[in-house]
Amino acid sequence: MSFSFADVDSVRKGLSDVQYLADEGIAGVVYLAERLQKPVLVEGPAGTGKTQLAKSVAEATGARLIRLQCYEGLDESKALYEWNYKKQLLRIQAERQGENPEGDGMWQQIEDDLFSEEFLLTRPLLEAIRAAEPVVLLIDEVDRVEIETEALLLEILSDYQVSIPELGTVAASQIPLVFLTSNNTRELSEALKRRCLFLHIDYPDLDREKEIVLAKVPGVGESLADQVARIVRSVRQIELKKAPSVSETLDWARTLVLLGVEHIDADTAAETVNILLKYRSDIEKALKEFASSDEEFAVPAAAS
Amino acid sequence: MKVEPATSPLLALLAGFISELRAAGLPVSLTENLDAMEAIQHIPIEDRDAFKYALAATLVKNHAHWRAFETVFEVYFSLRGAEYDLVDGEWPEGMDLSDFVDGMDGRQRSQGGGGGEAMSAEQLADMLFQALMRGDDALMRAIARQAVQRYAGMEPGRPVGGTYYLYRTLRNLDLDGVLERLMGQARQDAPEQLTPLEERLERDEFEARIDQLRKEVEAEIRRRLVADRGVEAMAKTLRKPLPEDVDFMHASREEMMALRRAIYPLTRKLAVRLARKRRHGRKGPLDFRSTMRHSLSYGGVPAEPKFRYPRPAKPEIMVVADVSGSVAAFARFTLHLVYAISNQFSKVRSFVFIDGLDEVTSFFEGVDDIGEAVHRVNAEADVVWVDGHSDYGHAFEVFWERYGRDVGPKTTVMVLGDARNNYHASQAWILKEVEHRARKVFWLNPEPGAYWDTGDSIVSEYGVHCDGVFEVRNLRQLEGFVENLV
Numbered sequence: 001m002s003f004s005f006a007d008v009d010s011v012r013k014g015l016s017d018v019q020y021l022a023d024e025g026i027a028g029v030v031y032l033a034e035r036l037q038k039p040v041l042v043e044g045p046a047g048t049g050k051t052q053l054a055k056s057v058a059e060a061t062g063a064r065l066i067r068l069q070c071y072e073g074l075d076e077s078k079a080l081y082e083w084n085y086k087k088q089l090l091r092i093q094a095e096r097q098g099e100n101p102e103g104d105g106m107w108q109q110i111e112d113d114l115f116s117e118e119f120l121l122t123r124p125l126l127e128a129i130r131a132a133e134p135v136v137l138l139i140d141e142v143d144r145v146e147i148e149t150e151a152l153l154l155e156i157l158s159d160y161q162v163s164i165p166e167l168g169t170v171a172a173s174q175i176p177l178v179f180l181t182s183n184n185t186r187e188l189s190e191a192l193k194r195r196c197l198f199l200h201i202d203y204p205d206l207d208r209e210k211e212i213v214l215a216k217v218p219g220v221g222e223s224l225a226d227q228v229a230r231i232v233r234s235v236r237q238i239e240l241k242k243a244p245s246v247s248e249t250l251d252w253a254r255t256l257v258l259l260g261v262e263h264i265d266a267d268t269a270a271e272t273v274n275i276l277l278k279y280r281s282d283i284e285k286a287l288k289e290f291a292s293s294d295e296e297f298a299v300p301a302a303a304s
Numbered sequence: 305m306k307v308e309p310a311t312s313p314l315l316a317l318l319a320g321f322i323s324e325l326r327a328a329g330l331p332v333s334l335t336e337n338l339d340a341m342e343a344i345q346h347i348p349i350e351d352r353d354a355f356k357y358a359l360a361a362t363l364v365k366n367h368a369h370w371r372a373f374e375t376v377f378e379v380y381f382s383l384r385g386a387e388y389d390l391v392d393g394e395w396p397e398g399m400d401l402s403d404f405v406d407g408m409d410g411r412q413r414s415q416g417g418g419g420g421e422a423m424s425a426e427q428l429a430d431m432l433f434q435a436l437m438r439g440d441d442a443l444m445r446a447i448a449r450q451a452v453q454r455y456a457g458m459e460p461g462r463p464v465g466g467t468y469y470l471y472r473t474l475r476n477l478d479l480d481g482v483l484e485r486l487m488g489q490a491r492q493d494a495p496e497q498l499t500p501l502e503e504r505l506e507r508d509e510f511e512a513r514i515d516q517l518r519k520e521v522e523a524e525i526r527r528r529l530v531a532d533r534g535v536e537a538m539a540k541t542l543r544k545p546l547p548e549d550v551d552f553m554h555a556s557r558e559e560m561m562a563l564r565r566a567i568y569p570l571t572r573k574l575a576v577r578l579a580r581k582r583r584h585g586r587k588g589p590l591d592f593r594s595t596m597r598h599s600l601s602y603g604g605v606p607a608e609p610k611f612r613y614p615r616p617a618k619p620e621i622m623v624v625a626d627v628s629g630s631v632a633a634f635a636r637f638t639l640h641l642v643y644a645i646s647n648q649f650s651k652v653r654s655f656v657f658i659d660g661l662d663e664v665t666s667f668f669e670g671v672d673d674i675g676e677a678v679h680r681v682n683a684e685a686d687v688v689w690v691d692g693h694s695d696y697g698h699a700f701e702v703f704w705e706r707y708g709r710d711v712g713p714k715t716t717v718m719v720l721g722d723a724r725n726n727y728h729a730s731q732a733w734i735l736k737e738v739e740h741r742a743r744k745v746f747w748l749n750p751e752p753g754a755y756w757d758t759g760d761s762i763v764s765e766y767g768v769h770c771d772g773v774f775e776v777r778n779l780r781q782l783e784g785f786v787e788n789l790v
């Protein structure tokens with residue numbers, strides 16, 4: 001068995017080569033996931049790089065990315081596999097039209113045919129299991145499916161196989177690296193959590209956020225990236241309905257670059273803050289917070 | 305699978321660590337235990353952060369439990385560090401505090417006093433200032449160790465908690481004063497006068513560094529305490545309830561902040577869960593008649609089964625909350641939760657009282673920040689009548705007189721409070737009247753059941769007129785109650 005990453009540090013290095021800035025925790029869990037062959041459940045606020053992590057791991061390891069986007073009402077036929085009824089019907093019709101000399105044995109034959117590979121529609125989970133090449137399987141926003149639907153995932157997550165009653169069990173020829181993401185809108189089942197390694201991704205710290213901005217925003221200078229990261233950090237300290245996420249930091253930085261801003265002063269910040277914050281009440285709160293010149297402190301200290 | 309007896313010292317350490325996690329209330333299953341054992345074969349313990357995350361990834365599947373995990377981790381792996389070459393808080397390679405003293409002001413250092421002992425308090429303070437100014441992590445760590453050694457006054461076997469030593473150390477460092485000096489310096493160094501925005505950013509940066517220093521000091525104290533008392537004893541001393549189990553009435557400032565952070569995701573979760581419940585619980589039993597009626601258009605074949613959609617009328621909620629002293633936090637969280645799911649009710653009205661009573665429904669109308677509204681309630685509602693000590697009897701009188709006629713068969717009334725009436729008249733008859741008119745009357749009490757009806761608590765006197773009296777001491781119980789309310 002060969003591994004993509006020699007140690008935790010090479011995970012970090014590999015990811016940063018594809019513009020994903022991981023901290024020690026993220027890198028450690030990714031490394032562990034490959035070694036233990038366990039899925040990773042990634043949880044945290046929206047826009048903190050959960051989905052991107054899976055994509056970047058695929059890119060860094062040269063694996064194929066297969067994605068299952070979850071939504072309410074997702075079912076087996078969309079997640080695992082489905083029989084191609086149309087094709088099956090056509091097949092039956094074709095049989096009928098052609099003469100069918102021997103009755104009974106023939107039907108048995110047809111039935112076997114109908115539930116063979118040829119009529120199987122492969123959906124992301126099955127596809128990930130059957131792929132011959134290395135795969136990263138991303139099960140995105142798993143908290144959006146009903147808790148009962150989670151059961152569909154369990155067999156794959158623990159045994160890397162899918163049971164199809166008509167065909168038998170399909171086992172993986174290579175173990176895919178699996179990432180599940182959750183925005184935590186509901187508690188996931190214990191059964192699912194038990195099968196996964198757990199990774200909470202929070203807002204990045206100052207240095208990492210600055211690096212992300214530098215990596216992702218073309219044309220941004222060191223100093224602007226630094227200011228952006230600092231202001232965002234301060235904004236996140238205010239109690240807000242929705243704190244700015246990394247996506248919003250990036251959008252803001254891009255806008256500032258477009259506007260040709262090099263130094264963010266209070267006016268620039270006020271004019272562009274709507275990119276960073278989405279709720280009116282949050283914007284008002286932030287503006288108030290940053291505009292208030294605290295008399296006591298604003299006076300330059302006398303030289304001592 | 306069979307668990308191998310812990311053979312290596314590392315596995316023994318892990319076993320102790322896991323049983324402490326369990327003692328702290330974290331649910332660790334057997335599978336997870338085995339995963340952790342396997343994980344540490346792959347991540348070297350010297351790689352401290354990765355090691356910590358590897359353990360967390362296998363053992364902690366709920367982010368709210370992270371702090372509890374971290375505390376236990378720090379205790380278990382702080383001392384054993386040296387044993388396993390896990391050194392943090394170590395002097396940076398080849399560094400000596402006195403070198404800094406030299407480098408800083410060129411003063412001659414006293415000979416023979418290697419390390420920090422020879423330094424005066426002023427020198428240490430000066431160095432602290434420089435370290436914070438430059439954001440020099442290694443130096444900050446070294447200073448933290450020095451400061452603890454010098455100021456904490458730790459003696460072996462002394463039965464005092466870590467907070468005491470922390471307090472002593474920090475008091476001597478005067479971090480508030482240092483912050484102002486740092487700000488002063490920043491202003492001086494700036495080419496122009498700092499704008500308020502720049503002020504704010506500078507301040508936040510320095511505060512972050514000071515926070516880092518504080519953590520270093522805590523870590524050092526913890527290390528020494530563990531060395532003195534042993535891992536198990538320390539882990540036990542530091543054991544804290546999980547956020548969902550923190551008692552509203554006795555939450556420390558820090559716990560209160562954790563609770564306030566927890567309330568937003570909790571309300572969101574609850575709202576989503578309830579919305580789903582409603583959508584899915586919609587199909588009722590087969591409506592035979594309607595199915596037959598529709599079957600006529602299919603030539604009598606009941607092709608399209610019809611279901612009865614139960615449409616229970618949404619209840620109207622009236623929350624009547626004691627907001628005095630120790631129960632205020634409880635009222636705040638409850639109001640927050642109730643309003644977060646207010647679309648589950650046809651109407652929510654809220655009233656707060658101490659010895660007077662005031663309707664505060666309007667505070668919540670058209671706001672999109674419930675937290676803010678709750679805050680306003682506390683600041684602006686007119687709830688004091690005579691002396692600002694809870695008087696349930698009088699509050700109920702006012703309620704009855706002004707709003708009693710609004711209580712109807714669709715109304716669910718929730719009374720929040722500890723029923724400590726300061727020996728005033730109970731006026732329990734009012735609650736009896738309310739119960740007659742209302743759909744349901746519930747009482748939520750943030751006190752442990754064992755204290756009910758002791759001292760001036762008269763919860764049973766009121767309770768006989770309620771459809772239920774519930775102990776609601778923490779978020780877990782509150783969430784459960786509110787969910788069932790719908």
Ligand SMILES: Nc1ncnc2c1ncn2[C@@H]1O[C@H](COP(=O)(O)OP(=O)(O)O)[C@@H](O)[C@H]1O
Nearest residue numbers: 019020021046047048049050051052212246247
């Ligand atoms: N650590 C990171 N390194 C690089 N880019 C990041 C990082 N974290 C977040 N991003 C960027 O932020 C944006 C949002 O990330 P995404 O993965 O969609 O968030 P999530 O799935 O957590 O909601 C993407 O553009 C992503 O590239």
Ligand SMILES: [Mg+2]
Nearest residue numbers: 050051052181
């Ligand atoms: Mg995503």
